[in-house]
Amino acid sequence: MTVVRDVTLRQHGNREELERYLGYRGIRVVGEDIPGNALFYEVDIPCSQLTEDNGCKVHDSPEKPLLCLKYPDAPNDIDACGYSFERQTPLERLA
Secondary structure (H helix, E strand, O other): OEEEHHHHHHHHOOHHHHHHHHHOOOEEEEEEEOOOOEEEEEEOOOOOOEOOOOOEOOOOOOOOOHHHHOOOOOOOOOOOOOOOOOOOOHHHHHO
16 A cells, blocks of 8 residues: 555654554555655455465456456456466565
């Protein structure tokens, strides 16, 4: 998740207090982009439909949620899902 850095820090006073507050709720600050005024959060909510090798159990089934059907936004012509789920921080995704 991405949030507006200056607003969030102003609401909590400082980053240490923000991290303490979020930590009680199972949320971690995993990075920041100061020039872009962003903080990046991570929440561990594993998909209940992942196989042991991180494949999708419901890929070609009517049970597949709309959110998953729309991912990724582009390209729209993917015949078979080639995506796997790997832990990556928001900063690594920006690189």
